[in-house]
Structures are given as C-alpha cells and as structure tokens.
Amino acid sequence: MLSSQSKPQRQYPRSHEPIVWSLFGAGGMVVAFLLPAAVLITGFIAPLGVAELPILSYSLALEFCRSWWGSLFILVCIVLPAFHAAHRLYHGMHDLHLRGANWLMLTVFYGGASGLACATLFYLWILRH
Amino acid sequence: MNIAAPSADIMKVTVQRYRPEQDNEPWLQHYQVPFSADTSVLEALQHIKDHLDPSLSFRWSCRMAICGSCGFMINGVPKLGCKAFLRDYSELHIAALDNFPIERDLISDISGFVENLETIKPYIIRDDPQELDTSQPINQAFIQTPAELSLYQQFSQCINCGLCYAACPQFGRNPDFLGPAALALASRYNRDSRDQGQEQRALFLNAEEGVWSCTFVGYCSEVCPKQVDPAAAINQGKAASTTDYMLNLLSLSKSGEKE
Amino acid sequence: MTENHEHKQTFRKPYQHKQSRWWWLQNRFFTLYLIREATAVWVLLYCLLLLSGLVSLSEGEAAWSDWLNSLSHPAAVGFQMIVLTAVVYHAVTWFKLAPKIMVVRIGTWTMPERLMLIGQWLGLLILTAALLGLAIAWGA
Numbered sequence: 444m445l446s447s448q449s450k451p452q453r454q455y456p457r458s459h460e461p462i463v464w465s466l467f468g469a470g471g472m473v474v475a476f477l478l479p480a481a482v483l484i485t486g487f488i489a490p491l492g493v494a495e496l497p498i499l500s501y502s503l504a505l506e507f508c509r510s511w512w513g514s515l516f517i518l519v520c521i522v523l524p525a526f527h528a529a530h531r532l533y534h535g536m537h538d539l540h541l542r543g544a545n546w547l548m549l550t551v552f553y554g555g556a557s558g559l560a561c562a563t564l565f566y567l568w569i570l571r572h
Numbered sequence: 573m574n575i576a577a578p579s580a581d582i583m584k585v586t587v588q589r590y591r592p593e594q595d596n597e598p599w600l601q602h603y604q605v606p607f608s609a610d611t612s613v614l615e616a617l618q619h620i621k622d623h624l625d626p627s628l629s630f631r632w633s634c635r636m637a638i639c640g641s642c643g644f645m646i647n648g649v650p651k652l653g654c655k656a657f658l659r660d661y662s663e664l665h666i667a668a669l670d671n672f673p674i675e676r677d678l679i680s681d682i683s684g685f686v687e688n689l690e691t692i693k694p695y696i697i698r699d700d701p702q703e704l705d706t707s708q709p710i711n712q713a714f715i716q717t718p719a720e721l722s723l724y725q726q727f728s729q730c731i732n733c734g735l736c737y738a739a740c741p742q743f744g745r746n747p748d749f750l751g752p753a754a755l756a757l758a759s760r761y762n763r764d765s766r767d768q769g770q771e772q773r774a775l776f777l778n779a780e781e782g783v784w785s786c787t788f789v790g791y792c793s794e795v796c797p798k799q800v801d802p803a804a805a806i807n808q809g810k811a812a813s814t815t816d817y818m819l820n821l822l823s824l825s826k827s828g829e830k831e
Numbered sequence: 832m833t834e835n836h837e838h839k840q841t842f843r844k845p846y847q848h849k850q851s852r853w854w855w856l857q858n859r860f861f862t863l864y865l866i867r868e869a870t871a872v873w874v875l876l877y878c879l880l881l882l883s884g885l886v887s888l889s890e891g892e893a894a895w896s897d898w899l900n901s902l903s904h905p906a907a908v909g910f911q912m913i914v915l916t917a918v919v920y921h922a923v924t925w926f927k928l929a930p931k932i933m934v935v936r937i938g939t940w941t942m943p944e945r946l947m948l949i950g951q952w953l954g955l956l957i958l959t960a961a962l963l964g965l966a967i968a969w970g971a
C-alpha cells in the first residue's frame with residue numbers, strides 16, 4: 444500500500460537552472476554557427492597566410508573593435524561560448540564524480556565565466572578611450 | 573541460418589546471480605543453452621530454470637514486449653528479454669538492470685521508479701473535480717481531435733519497463749532524479765487537451781529533481797523499446813520550464829509559488 | 832502503513848548499485864557523450880585566446896603584432912586545429928539534438944528532423960562563407 448498521506452511530503456524547490464541553461468543554449472548556438480569561421484580565421488587563414496586579411500592590421504582591427512557592431516560581435520563570440528563551456532564543465536564535474544561543495548562549483552564555473560565576461564567588457568571599453 | 577529446421581546450436585550464457593540469503597554481492601554463473609533461430613533471451617532463461625537450475629529468478633509475463641517486466645542488461649545494453657534473440661549474439665551475458673537495487677538474481681527493485689511515476693500525477697486533472705466524480709453518471713464527453721491526440725500519443729506508448737532508467741547515468745548518479753519515463757509521462761498529460769494539471773505538475777518539473785537533472789545524454793531514447801523518446805520530452809520540458817521561470821520572474825505565472 | 836500492522840520479519844537484502852566513476856567508459860554512447868561535453872574545455876581555452884587578442888590590441892601596435900605572430904607558432908596552430916575539431920564535433924551533436932528541443936509545428940504538420948538538420952548545416956555553411964568573405968574583403 445503506497446498511501447501518499449502517510450509519507451512525508453517531499454519538497455521540490457524551483458531550480459534556477461533556467462538562467463544558466465538559457466546562456467548555455469545561446470552559447471551553444473554561437474559555438475556551432477560562429478566559432479568555426481572564427482577559428483578558421485585566427486587558426487588557419489591568418490597564421491598560414493592563406494589569404495590577405497587587412498582587417499587584422501592594427502588600425503582596422505582597432506576600428507572594428509571600436510564600432511558598436513564590431514564590439515557586439517566580439518562580445519557574443521567570447522561571453523556566450525564562455526557561459527556555454529562553464530555550464531558543461533559544471534555538469535561534467537558532477538558526471539566525473541569530481542564534485543565539491545555546490546557553492547564552490549558555482550563560484551568556480553559560473554563565477555569564472557562572469558569574470559571572463561567582465562574582462563571582455565572592460566577591454567572593449569578601454570579600446571574606446 | 574536455416575530458419576525452418578530446429579538447430580542444435582549451443583550458446584554459452586553467463587548470468588549474474590545474487591541470492592540475498594547467501595551472497596553479499598552478485599557473481600556470475602555459466603550455462604550452456606541450446607537455441608534455434610527463434611529463441612529469445614527470455615526463453616533461454618526459461619530453459620535454464622526448467623532444465624538446468626530451478627533456483628534462477630527473473631521476471632516476465634507477456635512474452636511479447638508489452639508488459640515491460642523482462643528488462644535485463646543484455647551484453648551491457650538494457651533490453652527486453654522477450655524482444656532480444658540469441659541468433660543476434662555469439663555469446664550472452666545477462667545481468668539485472670543497471671541503476672536499480674538488485675532484489676534477487678535478475679530481479680530489480682523498481683519501487684523508486686514507481687514512486688517517481690506516482691509523483692508526477694499521471695492522470696487527467698480537471699480544475700472542477702466534479703467533472704471527474706466517478707460516483708456520478710458521466711454526463712459529459714471530453715472530445716479530442718486526432719491532431720490533439722498526435723501531440724502526446726508518442727509519449728503515451730510507455731510500458732514502464734525501466735530500460736531508460738538503466739540507461740540513464742544521471743539517474744545512476746542521483747536516484748532522486750524523477751527520470752526519463754516519469755518525465756515523459758508528465759509531458760504526456762501536460763500535452764493532453766483534456767488535462768488542466770500543468771500548474772500542479774510544474775512544481776516537480778521545475779525542480780532540480782525534475783527536468784533539470786538531465787544533461788541530454790540521450791541513451792534513454794536509444795534503448796526505449798517503444799520509441800517514446802523520453803529525452804525529447806524532457807528537453808522540451810526544459811524549454812517550457814524556462815518560459816515558466818521567466819514568466820514567474822515577471823510575476824505573470826503562479827506555478828511553483830505555492831508552498 | 833507501519834503502525835497498525837504487526838511486525839513481520841523480512842529477509843530482504845537488496846544489493847545497492849553504485850555508479851562507477853568510470854561509467855562513461857562502459858559503452859560507446861557514453862564515451863561519445865563525454866567527448867561532446869569535453870569540447871567545452873577547448874571552447875573555453877579558445878575564449879581565452881580571443882580575450883588575449885583583445886588585451887594585446889588595447890596595449891598598442893607592438894603588442895598586437897606580437898599576438899598575431901604568436902598565432903603562427905606551431906603549438907598555436909596545433910591548438911587551434913584541436914579547437915576546430917572540437918567546435919565541429921559540437922556542431923554535429925548540437926544540430927542533431929536541437930530539433931528534439933525546438934519542434935516546429937505548423938498546424939498539424941511537424942517539420943521532420945531531417946529537414947531541420949539539413950537547414951542547420953546549410954545555415955552554418957552560408958554563415959561561415961559569408962563571415963570568411965567579409966573578413967577577407969574588409970578594407971581590401
């Protein structure tokens with residue numbers, strides 16, 4: 444006899460995962476759709492000299508990062524993938540039985556990604572001044 | 573292989589045993605089982621029990637992949653014993669389903685799974701309970717169109733075999749996770765046009781033990797004998813839970829606020 | 832359930848299953864899952880590489896050209912080859928799972944997963960070609 448009255452009622456507090464999951468999802472999109480092109484540029488075309496890339500000259504790169512759309516692109520390419528990666532690593536540690544106290548894991552992974560986001564914003568701001 | 577003639581092939585079958593009276597942990601026993609092209613793994617176990625070793629315990633009932641009681645780890649993969657055939661193997665290793673306590677031999681204790689199924693309220697809920705009062709004659713039909721049926725039909729095919737729980741490393745890691753079948757069933761009722769219980773179920777679904785323990789490994793959908801695709805149900809549930817979370821932040825939704 | 836029943840002796844002794852730390856080596860499916868999750872390591876390192884470029888840009892022309900030159904170091908090229916593999920593997924798995932989460936329904940018609948898969952790959956190809964084209968054409 445399983446009578447739900449006699450059992451102590453389990454508590455199911457609402458999870459705050461939706462916040463990080465949304466960032467994870469957006470980041471996953473960026474990694475899948477934008478990063479292949481970015482890696483091709485920084486990893487192959489530029490270093491191997493496959494094609495001329497005047498945009499990587501100091502003056503044009505600066506101009507690019509100072510434009511609002513350029514800085515938005517940089518921001519999107521760094522911050523969202525960072526949160527995406529942090530989310531996967533946070534859960535990956537749990538998968539590998541390498542989990543410490545939850546507050547510590549939250550701070551290391553999501554805190555780390557937030558730190559990276561702040562640094563990106565800071566340097567984009569520096570470039571404008 | 574000649575399907576028509578009974579063949580005298582013999583297969584080595586290794587079975588995991590666990591007798592709670594004598595044993596402290598499972599061990600392996602080997603049998604030689606004759607088989608033909610139509611011998612199922614369940615029949616091989618029955619042969620062992622009838623002719624070689626009456627002490628072997630396992631569950632079965634329908635022999636036709638519908639009762640869901642004959643789930644085993646067959647060569648490491650969760651499968652129904654009556655739906656797997658010796659002709660597809662060169663050697664067999666049969667064990668109790670992963671991630672469940674072993675009661676005896678191949679019999680798992682699935683009571684945790686059953687409790688999870690109860691938790692998600694797997695029945696039609698109406699705002700006005702009078703409508704479902706079974707002491708009264710039914711005076712109202714709840715009409716549903718084929719299009720409305722198609723929204724949940726796939727998720728209603730579950731036979732509660734538990735294979736998806738044996739396939740889920742997150743359930744193995746944390747038995748409090750409601751798990752694939754229970755969450756797919758919650759989704760089945762949430763999508764039913766006759767049901768009004770979404771808000772009550774959101775309480776469980778929105779929790780850590782609900783959809784948010786899942787990391788989309790996806791093996792549950794791979795092993796499901798009924799193509800329920802619980803991983804799809806759970807991950808669509810994450811999207812729904814996220815919408816609910818945002819609406820709740822803007823205080824446009826009341827679900828999950830009570831208690 | 833407990834109080835009003837007399838105590839009965841039980842001989843139950845369920846064997847408690849314990850997940851091994853190495854469960855992800857148990858089968859191919861789990862191993863591929865963990866490789867999918869591990870792409871995050873390379874993504875994160877690549878984010879740091881991009882950030883270091885931004886930092887050197889802010890430090891002036893010399894630092895910027897140093898950073899550019901450092902990209903052609905064999906180690907950097909090797910590293911980015913791994914990143915590219917990881918990112919493409921991520922895309923393969925992401926495109927396969929995305930249709931399961933975002934189901935496109937128009938009336939009673941559900942978009943087949945195949946179609947969404949093809950659409951995503953086309954999108955990636957077009958976007959990559961456009962970005963590379965833009966990068967090369969810019970200022971040329």
Ligand code: SF4
Nearest residue numbers: 730731733734736796
């Ligand atoms: S969802 Fe599939 S695998 Fe899971 S219990 Fe139901 S029928 Fe079995």
Ligand code: FES
Nearest residue numbers: 634635639640642
């Ligand atoms: S005996 Fe019923 S499902 Fe196998």
